[in-house]
Amino acid sequence: MKKREEVRTLPEDGLERLIGLVRSRGYCLVGPTLRDGAIVYDEISAVSDLPAGWTDEQEAGRYRVKAREDAAAFGYNLGPHSWKRFLYPPRTQLWQTTPTGEATLQPVGAAARAVQELDFIGGSTTPDRPFAFLGVRACELSAVAIQDRVLMGGAFPDPHYQSRRESALFIAVNCSQAAATCFCVSMGTGPEVTGGFDIVLTELLEDGSPAYLARAGSAAGESLLAQLEHGPASPAELDRSRVQLDQTAGSMRRELAADEVRGLLAANLEHPRWDDVASRCLACTNCTMVCPTCFCSTVEDHTSLDGTATRTRSWDSCFSLDFSYVHGGSVRASTRARYRQWLTHKLSTWHDQFDSSGCVGCGRCIAWCPVGIDLTEEVRAIASEPGDRQETTS
Template identity: 55%
Template sequence: MKFIDLGGLQALLAALQQRGYETIGPVRREGAIVYDRIDTVADLPAGWTDRQAPGRYRLERRTDDALFGYAVGPQSWKRYLFPPRQTLFSVQRTDDGGLVFDPQPIDAPKRAFIGVRACELAALGVQDRVFAGGEHVDAAYAARREAVLLVAVNCAVAADTCFCAAMDTGPAVRGGHDLVLTERIDAAGHRFLVEAGSDVGAQLLASLPGTPARAGERAAARAQTERTAAMQTRGIDATAVPALLMGNLEHPRWDAVAERCLSCANCTLACPTCFCSTDQEVTDLAGAAHRERSWDSCFNVEFSHLGHGSVRGSVKSRYRQWLTHKLATWHDQFGQSGCVGCGRCITWCPVGIDITEEVAAIAADDRRTAP
């Protein structure tokens, strides 16, 4: 564990690049903080923070030059591991009328994710369980995941929509990382407390210029993260919500939220754990057919379409499916919640639907009957 300055952070990026990693991190673009390639520390969003609320996201200037002084933006890391669109295989007809099937080569570049938050590490763990934790492993996902190095950041701010503390996924990083940074701006200057979480991370840390962290400085860094947790005002009783929702499937609150919901799928696209997809066949001008997988959503009518029509024809049924799966039946399927409390679904809902508010409303009027 040591402190590094801005020069040390640049040395970390250089060390990763020298080891063949493409460095991906936060950048400010078109009014939001998104993830993209970064080459130097200058590419990071110095001095910017985000103001989030249901259906609202804005960037504002900070009073300092913090590089990670924001919560989370519209994108999640899943787009690098589970791309929005990917070709699975191609089929070409031969001159004699036969068919040649050509599987798409797996593209798994070495990447270092810079600035991964605790809730996002939890989300990666959820997707690991979905795509690589069962009997049927998604080979492309597994290969991409294996090639990733994770540089996490302990949160120093919480957005109004964050509730990771209630989901026990943050704001402090507790595992699943190679390195974790705690950004400190105080009388001693602009520094980063760096801790290793893996052997690879320890090797990188040893190569960086810096100074050993004293006990008092480590305690101050922990206190900063604890203050971030105390900033959060939203919450869900993660242990009680599965039985609550499954016991209130006909609650009138589902009708009330359906009157507001646009069934636009923004929440599922912004969510770092949602994994619904669909396959389709496309052809090119050369006569080859390609099977492509792309993101889909349980909010789309066609997603639940069977031979006789859609199983969930109403917005009410689709919203109820999403929320009960995310917070309740995900436990049955994967042994954990599908929500990590990042708040993206609240911020990026055009009409500001707040899942913590919906759960609270059902809890306040619990209509389960005693057995």
């Protein structure tokens, strides 16, 4: 058995065989695929499902897929989906009750109340098949690590998340290019995959055709790579891989002062910029829905005509009024208060709560905001003219 840290060259059909191997081990393999004019994550079964020859162009409020001049399968950046869609699904049934038999009247004090025997059925916490994720980027692994802390790190781990997370296999890919919306370098989360993976791939192009370097990061990854014939990567390949990562990092146009922003926002809760951004913000929730770390949810009860009652957890957003509704009204009634809540939580109070930033620099919130609000720009505007700290009133 080879050393786990060793970088190897996959054979020409290595990726196809890796996909087949993973699937034959019972995983639901999810990876990038071209659909509806975007590169999204969905179940895939072959290399032909990958967006080979496609890339994306992104700007604030704008995303377009574009044909590449080569056949790179991972030559795109990030689409609207993130892995939280699979690890922390948009809707989860928590439990259900069904009535058994007829309701009976039972005395309650001086009155009577209809009482019914109920069957209680807990929602399944495990997926039908464990997930294997293909094409996971460095910033996305950081996002998963953040959700791990949020959803499994405390005294009460979320059983739904935990079972999906702990059974999942991560086949990561080093980024070979950066979108205009990327800023992982300044967040310290990429573009190089450094941990949290089972296998990491590097895609190198030889005359426009992809070739792959692979390295195992876990016993599960090692056992998969062991089944593929391969040799060690050549010094030239390792060199090209390094140059590619350096070029990706060097081409990143956006940045966020990750260290300073925590204190900056905390000291500027009454800055006029919050009014300015509130005038543009649609409170549509898109930024929170595409964010790979946003985890807020709501729990809803539904009843049906046959007497079944269902409790469901759904993604929710701090941009909706109901999210902060307590008796008498919403705590954060203005869009200003809601945008401020989102940004200060993401970049500042997340540190207090979970010991890290809540942002990994993936740039999805910038690209998928219909009006192109760019959090790096908002932070810069506040930093360029910091105001005095005042008591918050809204």
